Amino acid sequence: MNDTKYIGIEFNYYRPESLKAVLEKLKEDGSKILAGGTDLLVRIKTDMEKPKNIVEITGVKELSVLETNNELIIGAVVKLFEIEKNDTIRKMYPSLYEAVKSIGGKQIRNMATLTGNLCNASPGADSAPPLIVLGANVEIKTLNEKSEIARRLIPLEDFFTGPGKTILGAKEILTKVIVPKPQENTGSAFKKIARVNLDISKISCAVFLERKERVIKEIRIAVGAAAATPVRAYQTEKALTGKEYDLTKIQKNLALIESDISPITDVRSTAEYRKEVAPILLKDTLKLAWERAGGEVLI
């Protein structure tokens, strides 16, 4: 067992006030970004990470942006509680609100950041499925050869490459998450199955859909903790697109989700259970998203 009372290793600590200074520090080998600390410090205490430099980014003003005017923009140091408290997010992006609220206890949400949840890339990161179905992009910045700040924009869906792995290089930083504004007649929802409320997900599901009268005009489904990364359920989406919203008739389409996921057996659940429960979780999430898109409430 590791002694988690103290941090056993020594490191340098920097808290730059400009993004450029952050990026310059990241050029040095062994630099790690610190935002909320709820993942990084646990990883350091348990010997999974041994940084030489800790670069705290909370001093960079532009990273604290939280905008809801047109598209939703969430900067890298915005904490989960700020998202939870934002009325516009709760109303317009309810799936994101539900996911954020289900993460950890109050203390964790007072400390942890949304981008930290994404960058640590747990396959079960609750904020990922809703952001994927909402069509979020992430902005990534780095310094080019001329020491100028270079920027790229990546769909969040393409960000994750494996458990704990993303496309983010050691010299790059995820600066913000950008979510398009949902149009009329759309709705989104997030649900997860866990042992108790605040627990880490056994499996999670987010749905975003556009309704045209009684028909599912467009649908996006993402599942968490059911593959090496959060995944889109493309086969199921395809089968549901253009279908009339009738839960009895679409039952067999919902069951397709089993082949969209590739869960493993781990400490939290078994592969069999995750497959078994996925269609049911999808149905419940779909119902909620449908209601939110202004569809008829069915029991």
Add this chain to the structure above:
Amino acid sequence: MKIPISIKINGREYNVEVKSNELLLNVLREKFGLLGAKYGCGIGECGACTVLLNGRAILSCLTLAVSVNGQEITTIEGLSDGSKLHPLQESFIEEGAIQCGFCTPGMILSAKALIDEKPEPTNNEIKEAIRGNVCRCTGYVNIITAIKAGAKKIKRSEK
């Protein structure tokens, strides 16, 4: 790497030097002798190390001391007024919400942060607020009762 920081703890300003890898919990306990915040799990599961940072409940075992430079910390020792206990401390005693006491400082600070935001919390709001604080003795029924009673006392004392 030693870094000078200034922090306000329980209303008083301090200038201290801390090491870059020192945790807030250990600075509070070892430098300031404030033993209310406890080392429980060390990995953010139990809430025994809870303190208030600018009025919000956080985990001092997962916070670098350097990170709170220029900010304000409240520990359980900062709640009483001399020997007069805070209404929440009184209600925890009166309702039998304490057994071994290990979780109590964190529990009370989580409750205080809640009541500061919502003076008349519902049972669900209380459960939500102490979701990250684990008690292994009494169970949570008396704790919830105590928080409700404490909220009422605070309201009465403000009138």
